[in-house]
Amino acid sequence: MFIGAKAVAGTVGQVSAVNPATGETLEPAFRGATVDQVDEACRLADAAFDTYRETTPEARATFLEAIAANIMALGDELIERCMAESGLPRPRLEGERGRTVNQLKLFAQVVRDGSYLDLRIDPAMPERQPLPRVDLRLRQVPVGPVAVFGASNFPLAFSVAGGDTASALAAGAPVVAKAHPAHPGTSELVGRAVQKAVADAGLPEGVFSLLFDTGYEVGQALVAHPAIKAVGFTGSRRGGLALMDIAAKRAEPIPVYAEMSSINPVLLFPNALAAKAEETAKAFVGSLTLGAGQFCTNPGLVLAIEGEALDRFVAVAREAIAAQPAATMLTPGIHKAYETAVAELAAHDQVETLARGQSGEHFRGQAGLFLTSAEDFLANPVLQDEIFGAASLIVRCPDLAALRRVVEGLEGQLTAAIHVVEADYADAKALLPLLERKVGRILLNGFGTGVEVAHAMVHGGPFPSTADGRSTSVGSLAIARFLRPVSYQDLPDALLPDALRDSNPLGLPRSVDGRRQG
């Protein structure tokens, strides 16, 4: 573990990663932090906050780039350890590393650009009648130290130096990260890369700490700690709800950005289905089984109108699923939860099993495709529960009106995919306002998997897909999660932050009386 500049071993419990491809236990074992160590990391973060948040844009951007360079410098040791701990294949992890590094670089660009600070100046009007107007200036400041929980399914891009860490550090917030117990070795390597960047930049050590946990105590203590002012989490609904509950019960409640549960409906419109049932079915199975289905944006639900075209779709999808080799899942626990959930779905009275993929040894998951009717789906809310893995449920609707009712009955989602040809546009357009209420990203003739790190990305959506649908965890807008506005009234230049001084010494974009300058 890393508590500020120190590397320390934990003393609580013991956890070893397991190679899910072989069942082999990986050395060394890791032990968890004590509550005192959580407190120490949080106090260091608090002590580092005022210095870190006033670093110049250039210094902070350079620091983010140094983290990216240090992660690349870990070389193959990182990829190999990560492969062993996650069962994920090399190309996927090399791609994920690239995405992680690009996120850090994107936020370096965001920090240099400075628009995220939303700098506003309303100059004084001493002559205004009946009362003079004061001088008012506004900037966004970071909320304070942030707790980041590593996710199981992205050991790099959503973990120790993943999206939440990158956006929090970009905002000027120190980070106390909690490693996911499934990949402690990967976490340690990445943690070291961040720690080295902190030291090399001459920043206060508390800007970053990394803690291990063998149970729930460390995470709970982190979210409850008075120095922590926001939480980033990607994981199960149960886990996210537990953190939301702790955060709401604090003397000072804090925001929790928990990404929890999404089944990402795919809507097959009639003309598109008629025109390309077979190719859509193949693409669907490809997206569903990618990475053993372990993506938050995995297509877990397909809505379509019954008939000959849907029958063709089902026939091709069945065949593709049945041919699907078993795929190694991330952890023994995830594998077990998947198989249990799929067995329950298969046993449901209103659900027909269309196909199962091949089975395999160790912790390999067997893909699954299931069918139900719109009426039964609406009558059985349990059919909406996310199954984390390569399982999907097709809901056969008698007509578009029934399909609409199914969408109305859905909880909040990260994504919705609409499959259309031009003849479907009118029907799709009529459904878009409803989809906008339900999801964070609407996409055309594709699937939600493959989340671009960009300015216009939203990876977030109404509850329960995320705890707070006003934000995204991917893309440059994610920085807004960790900011709050402060206004300065009549402060002289000598007391104003540099970003708001008359001479604009940092050369940042600002608006004056509501009009953007520069």
Place this chain on the structure above:
Amino acid sequence: MFIGAKAVAGTVGQVSAVNPATGETLEPAFRGATVDQVDEACRLADAAFDTYRETTPEARATFLEAIAANIMALGDELIERCMAESGLPRPRLEGERGRTVNQLKLFAQVVRDGSYLDLRIDPAMPERQPLPRVDLRLRQVPVGPVAVFGASNFPLAFSVAGGDTASALAAGAPVVAKAHPAHPGTSELVGRAVQKAVADAGLPEGVFSLLFDTGYEVGQALVAHPAIKAVGFTGSRRGGLALMDIAAKRAEPIPVYAEMSSINPVLLFPNALAAKAEETAKAFVGSLTLGAGQFCTNPGLVLAIEGEALDRFVAVAREAIAAQPAATMLTPGIHKAYETAVAELAAHDQVETLARGQSGEHFRGQAGLFLTSAEDFLANPVLQDEIFGAASLIVRCPDLAALRRVVEGLEGQLTAAIHVVEADYADAKALLPLLERKVGRILLNGFGTGVEVAHAMVHGGPFPSTADGRSTSVGSLAIARFLRPVSYQDLPDALLPDALRDSNPLGLPRSVDGRRQG
């Protein structure tokens, strides 16, 4: 009450406003809504949402301006009814009406400007290696219908058509308002002005409803209603916490923007105090007793270093308070709560009563000035409790280090005022980072009362001053409370919202690949 286009009388309980200046009960009595009527208003709001949120910027801005014009057209009837119900004097209410109308006009300008939509386009890159980049476009959409609770202390600017209503309507969110029972007649008049604007603009009736409540049932049912997606509230800490609790326990938790409690510390730095103790004391008492002290930004706490200069400040403040006539408070309940809280403060072992203002008949409050030490203040958290009215506590600190400890011990606040001359700048600068953590607005050589409606205003701060310190309730940035981002991937022009179509038919500002255009 107004439920959509209907004017209906309530049937639950009965409430009459009381003229706090005379004790006279005002006719007519008003009755509260049933839970069924709450449901009806919320369903209408939900039904109106998709139409209302897609109104053009021009149509929505014109609608906001029509509300403003309709409020002005109520003429003296509004002012007179409001004077009778609130005990506030005519000039104050005419000023508040001006502010209310200006808020609506400011949001019309914000809507026309369109920057709040944060429109972002990342064009496709079909040739990118190793994978093509999709086309991504982002806009902010309104969260859904908003429940707005009228406040007792601003019967116009924070009530039926006050800041929360203006920013929600500007964002494209229908509003279900709950009138404050202290000023039902004022609320009815303003509600009629809004309703007329809805009808004249040809908008769906559910864009606005106004409900009365004689207890807590209507408010609770509103916050719990599935169609409501956010809450705006200004009132007591107990009331705000109750609403936060209801919102957190919903099947779908929603954001609550509750402004609850703030004592707005005033920091008198040594050189400033030495140079102008007397004039600062006079200005302080003026701010403290303005409007019978019934402002959220009332200076309820003064921190200063003990010594001759503070003695001079105290002497002048004592005299000014003692000469202060009793001032009519907003309601009998507020008057009673004020006198009870002041009596408790006066009876506290560690508190000395420096002065009380004159007493008066009916519901007039008697100003109060009290003194304690830094040590005692820190040891007695109860001394931080807000007293709503013209009472303030001076905390005598042995030195700047003690003053800093007092600030460290404070809860979140709306404002902090620093009184300095140039010789104090270094000390003030050292304290600013701490103040930024604690408050939403820092102001120099003044007092928090007088909240400018502007682009750079923040009227909000860390908990408990507001439930959600990431936002403001006053100024153009308040629109962000009621928005969430949605991303569109690969949608053809025919399916994109106008704001994101290639031709930019609405002529709105957008950023492309992170670079602002136009």
